[in-house]
Amino acid sequence: MFPTPRISLALLALLALLAxxxxxxxxxxSPAIAPVLPAKSVQPVMSRYDSPAAAEHHAQAxxxxxxxxxxxxxxxxxxxxxxxxxxxxxxxxxGHAVAARSIVPDEPSAVAALVRELAARxxxxxxxxxxxxxxxxxxxxxxxxxxxxxxxxxGFGELxxxxxxxxxxxxxxxxxxxxxxxxxxxxxxxPGSTAGVRLAMERLIVPELGHxxxxxxxx
Numbered sequence: 001m002f003p004t005p006r007i008s009l010a011l012l013a014l015l016a017l018l019a020x021x022x023x024x025x026x027x028x029x030s031p032a033i034a035p036v037l038p039a040k041s042v043q044p045v046m047s048r049y050d051s052p053a054a055a056e057h058h059a060q061a062x063x064x065x066x067x068x069x070x071x072x073x074x075x076x077x078x079x080x081x082x083x084x085x086x087x088x089x090x091x092x093x094x095g096h097a098v099a100a101r102s103i104v105p106d107e108p109s110a111v112a113a114l115v116r117e118l119a120a121r122x123x124x125x126x127x128x129x130x131x132x133x134x135x136x137x138x139x140x141x142x143x144x145x146x147x148x149x150x151x152x153x154x155g156f157g158e159l160x161x162x163x164x165x166x167x168x169x170x171x172x173x174x175x176x177x178x179x180x181x182x183x184x185x186x187x188x189x190x191p192g193s194t195a196g197v198r199l200a201m202e203r204l205i206v207p208e209l210g211h212x213x214x215x216x217x218x219x
Contacts, residue, residue, distance in 0.1 A: 063095060063210060064095050064096055064097055064210075065091075065096045065097070065125050065126050065209055065210055065213045066096075066097050066099040066123045066124050066125050066126075067091055067096055067097065067098055067099060067124065067125070067126045067127070067128055068098075068099060068100040068101070068102075068118040068121075068124045068126070068127040068128070069084055069087050069088055069091070069098055069100070069101045069102075069127075069128050069130075070084075070101075070102050070103075070104060070111075070114060070115070070118070070127060070128070070129040070130070071083060071084040071102070071103045071104070071129075071130050071131055071192075072104055072105075072106055072111055072129055072130065072131035072132040072141050072192070073103060073105070073106065073131045073132075073192065074105050074106050074138065076103055076131075077103065078103065081103060082194050083130040083131065083190075083192055083193065083194050083197045084101065084103070084130060086194050086197050086198060086201070087128050087130060087190075087197055087201060088101065090198075090201045090202065090206055091128075091201075091206075094206045094209070096209065096210075099121070099123045099124050100118055100121070100124060102114060106131075106132050106138040106139070106140060106141075107140075108140045108143055108144035109144070111129075111132070111140075111141055111144040111145060112144045112145065112147065112148060115127060115129075115144075115145055115148055115182065115187065116148065116182070118185070119148075119182040119183060119185040119187070124185065125184075125185060125186065125213045125216070125217070126185065126186040126187070126188070126209060126212075126213055127182075127185060127186070127187045127188070128187075128188045128190065128205070129141060129145065129187070129188065129189050129190065130190045130191065130192055130197050131190075131191070131192035132144075132189075132192065133175060133176045133177050133178075133189050133190065133191050133192070134174055134175065134176065134191065134192075135174055135176070139176070141189055142176045142178055142189060145180075145187060145189060146178065146180065148180075148182045148187075149180030149181060149182060149187070150180075150181055150182060150183055151180055151181040152178070152179075152180045152181075153178075153179040153180050153181065153186075154178070156177070156178065156179035156188065156200075156204060156205075157175075157176070157177050157178040157179065159203075159204055160175065160177045160190075160199070160200055160204060161173065161175055161177070163199055163203055163204075164196070164199065167195075167199070175191055175196070176189075177189055177190055177191060177196070177200065181216055184216050184217055185216070186209075186212055186213055186216050188200070188205055
């Protein structure tokens with residue numbers, strides 16, 4: 001059976017309409033014809049170093065900090081104290097002054113006495129110790145110095161172990177690096193290895209030392 005003429009005409013009209021729409025769609029979807037929409041502006045993610053608050057804090061940081069550098073070791077001498085040398089070198093490169101430098105044996109009483117002496121000196125605002133932060137029997141620097149802390153700075157040890165884990169894996173848990181304040185003097189305890197010292201100094205201590213000392217002076 002063939003469709004009636006009325007149905008055939010309606011069908012032809014519908015097909016013609018669909019064909020017209022297809023032509024119009026193809027025309028406007030062509031790359032040369034399609035309207036160019038303005039791209040959405042993407043705001044860069046602001047890091048803490050770019051934020052106005054961080055910039056203000058660091059602008060007020062102490063430009064040069066007087067520091068005491070202490071190497072805790074039974075075997076190191078001035079001739080082979082590479083970790084102490086590295087601390088002094090990185091401090092000087094950042095514009096800070098090494099006001100005192102010592103090597104002390106792994107004896108808690110001797111370490112504590114030296115830290116007390118350095119903290120009492122007005123020209124020293126920060127004390128940086130290297131060595132004795134592991135788990136060996138003679139590693140007793142945290143016990144010797146933490147007893148002197150009037151405030152703890154747990155973020156230093158936490159961040160140091162996170163950064164260490166990224167480099168050495170689970171062995172990072174063996175480090176007992178820590179920091180605190182003896183009255184208004186900031187004290188950092190770092191590992192005895194040069195790799196550990198470099199990590200702590202470059203990633204944590206040097207970027208914040210001036211800011212931290214400035215805040216500590218207000219306490």
